[in-house]
Amino acid sequence: MGLGEFKVHATAGNARRATLMTAHGPVQTPVFMAVGTKATVKAMTPEELKDCGTQVVLGNTYHLHLRPGEKTIAKMGGLHKFMNWHGPILTDSGGFQVFSLSQLRNMSEEGVEFRSHLDGAKHFISPEKSMEIQMDLGSDIIMAFDECLQYPATEEEIDKSMALTYRWLLRSKAAMTRKESLLFGIVQGGLSLKHRLKSMEQICSVELPGYALGGFSVGEPIHLMHELLPHVAPKMPANKPRYLMGVGTPTDLIIAIDSGIDMFDCVMPTRVARNGTIFTWQGKVSIKRSEYREDSSPLDPECDCYTCTNYSKAYLRHLFLSGEILGSRLNTIHNIHFYMKLMELARKAIEEGRWEAFRDDCLTRFVKKER
Ligand code: PRF
Ligand code: ZN
Secondary structure, rough: OOOEEEEEEEEEEEEEEEEEEEOEEEEEEEEEEEEEEOOOOOOOOOOHHHHHHOOOOOEEEHHHHHOOOHHHHHOOHHHHHHHHHOOOOEEOOOOOHHHOOOOOEEOOOOEEEEEEEOOOEEEEEOHHHHHHHHHHHOOEEEEEOOOOOOOOOOHHHHHHHHHHHHHHHHHHHHHHOOOOOEEEEEEOOOOHHHHHEEEEEEEEOOOEEEEEOOOOOOOOOOOHHHHHHHHHHHHHHOOOOEEOEEOOHHHHHHHHHHHOOOOOEOOOOHHHOOOOOEOOOOEEEOOOHHOOOOOOOOOOOOOOHHHHHOOOOOHHHHHHHHOOHHHHHHHHHHHHHHHHHHHHHHHHHHOOOOOHHHHHHHHHHHHHOOO
């Protein structure tokens, strides 16, 4: 397969099983990408990520620009070499992080001025600057610079914002000159179907190797996303990967795959692992529960991860209550393994013509206990 090629192997309704070729090898979709914001997936080594079935690691323009700086990473041989991850890397463009993390933002047509959440220093990111940073990092998949609106937003705000995101996409495309990288455009449009479809038409009229849906999971009731996705995702170009940014729970993933989404990322499985929350095939559980005090069984009897192969709930509960760093590591390994396994089984189910049964089984298992 050639660089940027996307081959669909099987479909089930809107769901797809495909391969995307990047400069650091193929990605089998549907795929969940592990979030490594600061050039590390918190608490895990690259070897552990690989052992869990991780295919793609995500990095963040905003954080890496502030520290250690993209020029430093470039001098160290690029992000892959710097963090010792030699599989595909996707980088987010920074806009979303500016809005969620920094104070004193100043938006203009040109870009966003903001103060660093680290030391208050002033910075400016434009579409051109975001592309330069992501190219310096040596990213395989570069995200266009977009504006992600907060929820709720008025029709006027949505109109204005998605028009800006479109103009920023044209500037991102003109500035992204690195041949080894794939540029993905980001559809916005808030939680209104009308605006979503219009933004999708605009963004997808630009010829690119992939397209993303941004602006979901920004505080809206989650049923709004579940209802919109089947009306939006299937209308995105069928011959290109579709990436749902920053989503979500196992239920969200299954519903999105069913709507034709191919790629996901979310901090949730790693973040909640450090708080002792564990995803299992029986739903979500907290390792703190007193009933685990003398429970010699693993977190999940159906899981073959390093944690479940070697440790009991009683031990993991003890590590968590003692604030031991190994507890964070073992919980994270399990949650990442669970997410990767869920995607592997989804791919297999689509390939083998039993997606609907797999989907329904997952939904009945997860839905009750997830929230
Ligand atoms: N835009 C970008 N990154 C993102 C989002 C977005 O809308 C989201 C929304 N869930 C997560 N990450 N650039
Ligand atoms: Zn496990």
